[in-house]
Amino acid sequence: xxxxxxxSRSRTGSGSASRSRRRGVxxxxxxxxxxxxxxxxxxxxxxxxxxxxxxxxxxxxLSAPRFIGFGNFGDMxxxxxxxxxxxxxxxxxxxxxxxxxxxxxxxxxxxxxxxxGVGIYRAALFTPVVFSLVVTALIWRVFYQPDGxxxxxxxxxxxxxxxxxxxxxxxxxxxxxxxxxxxRQIGYVMVLxxxxxxxxxxxxxxxxxxxxxxxxxxxxxxxxxxxxxVNSVVLSVxxxxxxxxxxxxxxxTKGGPYHSxxxxxxxxxSTAFQSTxxxxxxxxxxxxxxxxxxxxxxYLIRAFREES
Amino acid sequence: MIRRTxxxxxxxxxxxxxxAPILWVIVISFRSFDDVAANGLGSLPHSFTLSTYKxxxxxxxxxxxxxxxxxxxxxxxxxxxxxxxxxxxxxxxxSIPFRRTILLLMLxxxxxxxxxxxxxxxxxxxxxxxxxxxxALIAVHVxxxxxxxxxxxxxxxxDLPREIQEAATIDGAGPGRIYSSVxxxxxxPALAALGALSFTWIFNDLLWSITVIRSGEKMPVTPALLGLxxxxxxxxxxxxxxxxxxxxxxxxxxxxxxxxxxxxxxxGAVK
Numbered sequence: 193x194x195x196x197x198x199x200s201r202s203r204t205g206s207g208s209a210s211r212s213r214r215r216g217v218x219x220x221x222x223x224x225x226x227x228x229x230x231x232x233x234x235x236x237x238x239x240x241x242x243x244x245x246x247x248x249x250x251x252x253x254l255s256a257p258r259f260i261g262f263g264n265f266g267d268m269x270x271x272x273x274x275x276x277x278x279x280x281x282x283x284x285x286x287x288x289x290x291x292x293x294x295x296x297x298x299x300x301x302x303x304x305x306x307x308x309g310v311g312i313y314r315a316a317l318f319t320p321v322v323f324s325l326v327v328t329a330l331i332w333r334v335f336y337q338p339d340g341x342x343x344x345x346x347x348x349x350x351x352x353x354x355x356x357x358x359x360x361x362x363x364x365x366x367x368x369x370x371x372x373x374x375x376r377q378i379g380y381v382m383v384l385x386x387x388x389x390x391x392x393x394x395x396x397x398x399x400x401x402x403x404x405x406x407x408x409x410x411x412x413x414x415x416x417x418x419x420x421x422v423n424s425v426v427l428s429v430x431x432x433x434x435x436x437x438x439x440x441x442x443x444x445t446k447g448g449p450y451h452s453x454x455x456x457x458x459x460x461x462s463t464a465f466q467s468t469x470x471x472x473x474x475x476x477x478x479x480x481x482x483x484x485x486x487x488x489x490x491y492l493i494r495a496f497r498e499e500s
Numbered sequence: 501m502i503r504r505t506x507x508x509x510x511x512x513x514x515x516x517x518x519x520a521p522i523l524w525v526i527v528i529s530f531r532s533f534d535d536v537a538a539n540g541l542g543s544l545p546h547s548f549t550l551s552t553y554k555x556x557x558x559x560x561x562x563x564x565x566x567x568x569x570x571x572x573x574x575x576x577x578x579x580x581x582x583x584x585x586x587x588x589x590x591x592x593x594x595s596i597p598f599r600r601t602i603l604l605l606m607l608x609x610x611x612x613x614x615x616x617x618x619x620x621x622x623x624x625x626x627x628x629x630x631x632x633x634x635x636a637l638i639a640v641h642v643x644x645x646x647x648x649x650x651x652x653x654x655x656x657x658x659d660l661p662r663e664i665q666e667a668a669t670i671d672g673a674g675p676g677r678i679y680s681s682v683x684x685x686x687x688x689p690a691l692a693a694l695g696a697l698s699f700t701w702i703f704n705d706l707l708w709s710i711t712v713i714r715s716g717e718k719m720p721v722t723p724a725l726l727g728l729x730x731x732x733x734x735x736x737x738x739x740x741x742x743x744x745x746x747x748x749x750x751x752x753x754x755x756x757x758x759x760x761x762x763x764x765x766x767x768g769a770v771k
Contacts, residue, residue: 334524
């Protein structure tokens with residue numbers, strides 16, 4: 193399926209439609225496409241270009257930005273908070289991303305077959321997706337309170353020495369934030385995989401069954417290879433989501449204590465709007481962009497292929 | 501038989517554990533301050549009160565925050581879907597020069613990390629005199645959402661049969677007429693799915709709100725909810741009530757459009 197296939201199909205389109213196409217597109221249609229495109233250009237493309245330029249400046253937001261080349265990126269190398277944020281972003285990517293893929297895929301496998309009760313189980317796992325990350329954060333902040341449910345449970349089962357101020361302890365803050373993020377993401381990933389599983393031809397399972405494949409073998413050799421497309425989408429979504437993740441950390445810890453739960457996104461925000469180092473913050477945004485770029489390109493190449 | 505029972509027992513436990521946090525917060529939201537102070541947040545309830553909801557609704561002004569959210573969300577959803585649908589129509593049904601490049605550029609814009617846009621956009625809305633207005637927030641959501649909605653709607657419109665459009669052309673309908681009375685009605689399922697999804701995305705947004713809005717009385721409900729913590733320091737029962745209130749609109753949309761909502765998440769990904 194390539195571009196030429198589409199072109200030739202549309203050229204064979206008969207009648208007045210193809211004649212008008214040869215004469216050029218009507219102004220109304222051009223406006224239909226251009227107006228939204230220009231709006232996006234004003235609110236996305238142009239600011240993005242400015243963002244790249246600002247990354248090369250030193251700017252406090254009051255005086256004019258001063259061009260300093262790649263100075264901001266040089267400063268990052270010796271910035272310990274940047275290194276913490278980068279490391280935490282990597283941890284976030286692996287734990288949040290990895291566990292939500294594993295959890296979501298596992299749940300989708302368990303809940304893929306239509307049978308009694310399965311709709312309720314799916315709905316239960318899916319419910320948190322409806323809430324905002326701020327709502328999710330507050331629900332879990334209530335749990336992490338010193339007299340909250342988490343500590344109560346630990347005390348009840350006799351693990352009292354685990355009790356700690358989860359969000360205020362630099363050793364646990366990042367992981368205490370990942371748990372609610374996972375709680376919400378697993379249901380979402382499950383929906384993606386359920387949709388993918390539905391698209392697998394049931395005849396393949398029948399054939400494998402006839403050949404005497406066990407349930408495990410059917411999953412391993414039929415299901416997983418068939419899910420290649422979904423996997424690449426899920427992976428892109430997860431990486432982009434991880435790099436963008438902001439709301440939940442900001443609502444739970446603001447990146448603290450002592451930057452122990454800082455991600456690149458929260459560090460960028462506080463550098464920009466609290467310490468008003470706008471040039472340096474723009475450079476941090478560029479780092480996030482570059483990390484996302486590889487994934488975006490992969491996603492676009494796929495979307496491009498689907499397009500044709 | 502035993503295996504089936506085991507499956508249902510295990511899945512019921514997992515499901516229960518999954519929704520338990522939500523149920524527990526709802527329970528806390530109905531507990532009185534004295535009860536929480538005396539027995540702790542982790543205990544079973546010993547009281548029932550609605551005063552927490554009154555505090556969140558009136559003292560913390562969540563009512564106004566909800567109105568602000570709806571004033572942003574509803575126009576932003578309608579505008580972005582309206583604009584995305586005309587763009588998708590043009591791109592999917594006519595051979596506009598460079599249409600694939602345009603479509604990919606638009607999608608790429610949506611995939612950009614918003615962080616790169618924050619500073620320039622906050623400066624831009626300041627420059628045009630719209631900083632700290634709900635209009636700025638609507639514009640940001642429309643601009644940022646357009647690419648993805650256009651991409652999804654384009655995929656949907658492209659697959660509609662050509663014959664319908666040709667029949668309408670023979671009947672003398674122009675491109676505008678074909679859009680409004682032929683293509684748009686056929687695109688309704690996709691529009692419903694994207695509408696339900698974008699409603700929750702825009703309603704739940706935090707980052708853009710705290711970037712372009714400053715004053716408390718203009719804050720949508722998501723950032724306002726964070727402000728609640730400062731107002732009711734450690735009154736977690738009131739914060740729980742505020743959280744429940746803030747979740748109601750998206751839950752309502754979800755219940756009303758459940759099928760479209762779930763389907764929408766899937767088209768975004770498996771397309």
